[in-house]
Amino acid sequence: DIQMTQSPSTLSASVGDRVTITCRASQSISSWLAWYQQKPGKAPKVLIYQASRLESGVPSRFSGSGSGTEFTLTINSLQPDDFATYYCQQYNTYGTFGQGTKVEIK
Amino acid sequence: EVQLVQSGAEVKKPGESLKIFCEGSGYTFPNYWIGWVRQRPGKGLEWMGIIYPGDSDARYSLSFQGQVTISADTSIRTAYLQWNSLKASDTAIYYCARTGVRMGYFDLWGRGTLVTVSS
Numbered sequence: 001d002i003q004m005t006q007s008p009s010t011l012s013a014s015v016g017d018r019v020t021i022t023c024r025a026s027q028s029i030s031s032w033l034a035w036y037q038q039k040p041g042k043a044p045k046v047l048i049y050q051a052s053r054l055e056s057g058v059p060s061r062f063s064g065s066g067s068g069t070e071f072t073l074t075i076n077s078l079q080p081d082d083f084a085t086y087y088c089q090q091y092n093t094y095g096t097f098g099q100g101t102k103v104e105i106k
Numbered sequence: 107e108v109q110l111v112q113s114g115a116e117v118k119k120p121g122e123s124l125k126i127f128c129e130g131s132g133y134t135f136p137n138y139w140i141g142w143v144r145q146r147p148g149k150g151l152e153w154m155g156i157i158y159p160g161d162s163d164a165r166y167s168l169s170f171q172g173q174v175t176i177s178a179d180t181s182i183r184t185a186y187l188q189w190n191s192l193k194a195s196d197t198a199i200y201y202c203a204r205t206g207v208r209m210g211y212f213d214l215w216g217r218g219t220l221v222t223v224s225s
Contacts, residue, residue: 001168034211036151043201043215044143044151055213087151091210094165095141095153 002026002090006098012106019075021101023088028068032092035064035073038100039084047086048073078103108132110140110202110216117222118192125188126219128202135183136160139205141212142176142187146198154200156209157185165209192223 003026013019023033031051036044046055048064051071061076075082083105088098113127128140141156155166159178166176175188185202200219203212 032210036212038151043203043217044212045215046211046213049211049213089151089153089211091205094156094167094209096167097143097151097153100150 002029002093002096004088004090004096004098006086006088006101008101009099010102010104012104013078014106015078015080017078017106019078019082019103021073021086021088021103023066023071023073023098025069025071025090025092029090029092031067032090033064033066033071034089034091035062036087036089037082037084038087044087075103108214110204110214112200112202112216112219115220115222117224119225120193120223121191122223123188123190124192124221125186126200126221128185128187128216130183130185130204133204136180139209140178140185141203141205142174142185143201143203143212144198145201145218146195151201154187156205158209159183159185192221194223194225196221197223 005024033051035048038044047062052064063074085100085102111129136159142154144152154170155176157164157176159180164176178185202216204214
């Protein structure tokens with residue numbers, strides 16, 4: 001299985017901050033990477049797919065970049081609704097999730 | 107409405123068998139892969155396996171191969187996740203989720219089924 005490593009595990013930020021989360025793959029996955037947001041007690045929701053494509057209905061303050069083995073999720077101007085846990089997922093070969101990044105209030 | 111509806115919470119004893127389900131509606135069920143994702147209490151998401159209902163082609167993560175069985179019945183638009191002998195470590199929320207025509211990212215999720223295994 002392809003391994004996905006996210007960093008950091010926890011991130012403390014304030015409303016209005018720009019936040020960046022990194023995801024590294026153990027081998028090249030081209031651009032076959034998605035980002036999800038999960039809030040407590042809820043199912044995950046896709047934000048970004050194919051590394052940089054914004055899912056319909058997702059605010060434009062979310063953006064993704066990268067290819068090969070290194071990827072980033074950026075949230076510009078963090079909003080109160082954005083405090084949640086974020087996961088990357090490779091889908092180049094079956095699927096693997098990163099271990100998650102919790103974005104908490106500073 | 108396009109949705110995935112999952113079966114209700116289960117409480118089982120170690121060694122018991124279990125089959126939970128995920129019913130799709132509002133889209134062409136046979137044409138989209140359905141995957142299963144585990145989330146243990148307070149932990150992250152784990153990709154378990156996936157099935158293409160149209161031909162029942164099922165694939166598994168190495169971690170779950172031989173531990174669970176994924177199946178589907180297109181006549182009732184339902185996918186299943188099955189255990190023959192549960193362990194306490196199987197206690198988790200299990201989500202089903204849909205990908206596109208190509209096996210890929212999950213664009214539609216069920217609400218999850220909580221499975222508790224305890225003696």
